[in-house]
Amino acid sequence: MLAAKPIxxxxxxxxxxxxxxxxxxxxxxxxxxxxxxxxxxAYVEQGKNKILVAVYGPREAHPRHMGLPDRAVLxxxxxxxxxxxxxxxxxxxxxxxxxxxxxxREALEPAVISEMYPRTTIDVFIEVLQxxxxxxxxxxxxxxxxxxxxxxxxKDLVVACAAGKxxxxxxxxxxxxxDKYGEADLPIALMPxxxxxxxxxxxxxxxxNEFYEALNMAKEACKIIYERQKQALKSKYYQIKELIxxxxxx
Amino acid sequence: xxxTPNLTPITKIERKNLIxxxxxxxxxxxxxxxxxxxxxxxxxxxxxxxxxxxIKLGKTKVMVGIKVEVGEPFSDTPDEGVLxxxxxxxxxxxxxxxxGPPDENAIELARVVDRxxxxxxxxxxKKLCIKEGExxxxxxxxxxxxxxxxxLIDASAMxxxxxxxxxxxxxxxxxxxxxxxxxxxxPLPIQNxxxxxxxxxxxxxxxxxxxxxxxxxxxxRLTLTIDKDGKICxxxxxxxxxxxxxxxxxxxxxxxxKSSENRNKILxxxxxxxxxx
Numbered sequence: 001m002l003a004a005k006p007i008x009x010x011x012x013x014x015x016x017x018x019x020x021x022x023x024x025x026x027x028x029x030x031x032x033x034x035x036x037x038x039x040x041x042a043y044v045e046q047g048k049n050k051i052l053v054a055v056y057g058p059r060e061a062h063p064r065h066m067g068l069p070d071r072a073v074l075x076x077x078x079x080x081x082x083x084x085x086x087x088x089x090x091x092x093x094x095x096x097x098x099x100x101x102x103x104x105r106e107a108l109e110p111a112v113i114s115e116m117y118p119r120t121t122i123d124v125f126i127e128v129l130q131x132x133x134x135x136x137x138x139x140x141x142x143x144x145x146x147x148x149x150x151x152x153x154x155k156d157l158v159v160a161c162a163a164g165k166x167x168x169x170x171x172x173x174x175x176x177x178x179d180k181y182g183e184a185d186l187p188i189a190l191m192p193x194x195x196x197x198x199x200x201x202x203x204x205x206x207x208x209n210e211f212y213e214a215l216n217m218a219k220e221a222c223k224i225i226y227e228r229q230k231q232a233l234k235s236k237y238y239q240i241k242e243l244i245x246x247x248x249x250x
Numbered sequence: 251x252x253x254t255p256n257l258t259p260i261t262k263i264e265r266k267n268l269i270x271x272x273x274x275x276x277x278x279x280x281x282x283x284x285x286x287x288x289x290x291x292x293x294x295x296x297x298x299x300x301x302x303x304x305i306k307l308g309k310t311k312v313m314v315g316i317k318v319e320v321g322e323p324f325s326d327t328p329d330e331g332v333l334x335x336x337x338x339x340x341x342x343x344x345x346x347x348x349x350g351p352p353d354e355n356a357i358e359l360a361r362v363v364d365r366x367x368x369x370x371x372x373x374x375x376k377k378l379c380i381k382e383g384e385x386x387x388x389x390x391x392x393x394x395x396x397x398x399x400x401x402l403i404d405a406s407a408m409x410x411x412x413x414x415x416x417x418x419x420x421x422x423x424x425x426x427x428x429x430x431x432x433x434x435x436x437p438l439p440i441q442n443x444x445x446x447x448x449x450x451x452x453x454x455x456x457x458x459x460x461x462x463x464x465x466x467x468x469x470x471r472l473t474l475t476i477d478k479d480g481k482i483c484x485x486x487x488x489x490x491x492x493x494x495x496x497x498x499x500x501x502x503x504x505x506x507x508k509s510s511e512n513r514n515k516i517l518x519x520x521x522x523x524x525x526x527x
Contacts, residue, residue, distance in 0.1 A: 068254065075252065075253045075254070077251040098354050102252040121253075196492035200472070200498065202482060205369060206481060211482050211502070212499075
């Protein structure tokens with residue numbers, strides 16, 4: 001069943017459908033190294049979004065003519081599981097999936113130092129297990145963690161978040177209902193160390209002032225998630241350190 | 251799966267020449283950084299289509315055909331007509347285009363044009379409903395790239411808008427939910443005129459309406475679609491490198507100005523009665 005449009009997306013107290021303030025993020029869980037076979041992996045929960053990302057590579061390009069002589073080929077697949085949405089979706093890649101795979105790849109390209117691995121491919125697989133709005137952003141946040149987990153040299157982590165307009169108000173990190181029934185959605189991806197945007201898309205209608213307000217809000221949200229990304233990467237190694245220490249005591 | 255493209259190589263001397271010119275604010279074809287190539291749009295080039303247009307933007311040629319059919323609405327919008335945008339990078343348009351189903355570039359092109367039209371509500375889809383939940387008009391916008399010399403997004407979107415503005419469907423009335431055609435033609439319900447402005451960034455310089463050479467050496471690409479009221483209705487970034495916030499701000503200002511220039515050119519050429527709006 002499709003969720004019906006709520007009468008109000010923002011109530012009298014200025015709170016949103018899920019009780020958040022306009023500039024409040026959804027609960028976020030980031031984990032690194034969650035898959036055994038992948039060279040790098042990450043798991044992201046943002047609101048009801050559940051997303052797994054795996055990175056394989058750098059590995060020899062196959063077939064070999066696919067490789068580039070001066071850099072690694074970055075390959076990216078964004079895919080939504082058939083059971084990830086209200087109504088079952090076909091497992092075949094949709095036009096949306098194909099576009100998103102492209103923009104997500106282009107969001108990661110500026111960060112990866114691909115010149116270090118000529119004639120290889122680096123594969124990024126993003127699997128959306130449950131979708132709750134903002135999956136491309138959560139996918140990018142997870143993908144850069146998985147790349148880092150695979151030990152691939154990067155200029156910076158890439159972190160993504162959307163802002164948008166809902167019931168006339170600019171809000172951050174839109175959930176499914178807000179995305180569907182809101183007036184505008186502006187997803188961005190950022191390399192915070194360089195203050196550089198690696199993805200920016202928008203659909204909806206925004207005046208120039210609203211656009212800059214939303215852009216700023218999304219940017220601030222990215223900086224918060226960026227700190228969480230660094231924590232997630234470190235915590236994997238704290239766990240390993242503890243494991244080694246307890247092993248050593250035996 | 252989306253892969254890093256293996257771009258058509260460009261000689262070092264060409265690249266160097268292009269970048270040195272840009273550093274002095276000049277371009278290979280003598281244009282300024284914010285100048286469009288001159289464009290002409292021919293309308294009603296295909297009699298069998300409900301609407302059609304062919305744009306020549308420099309040497310880029312794109313044809314757009316509109317076909318209107320009757321069909322079922324989507325279940326989440328039972329009282330609205332359907333807008334479908336598709337793009338074909340026809341193999342005769344470039345040595346790099348290959349036959350086969352649309353690749354990611356064709357899909358991106360169609361979806362960026364679609365987003366501009368849809369989000370600005372250029373077509374009043376509510377007026378294309380015949381019987382709620384059962385019968386609506388489906389408007390197919392088919393973008394056909396005939397000669398590729400750069401900036402397909404702007405060329406396609408301007409041709410698509412012109413084709414929609416000139417499209418005619420048979421006048422009709424609805425009796426007991428049945429569709430009865432009359433012997434005259436009416437235009438489609440158009441209420442907004444979104445115009446995209448595409449930039450590329452080369453070596454920290456932003457320029458509009460990239461030629462094919464400029465697209466080959468570009469670091470990043472940015473499209474801003476602006477509606478008739480100067481609001482932003484769609485954005486798409488592409489390319490392998492990043493953009494700074496300053497560059498975005500600069501692009502927004504240029505896009506508002508350029509989109510209004512191009513919109514006026516198109517509407518004036520069509521003698522559009524609402525051009526003063």
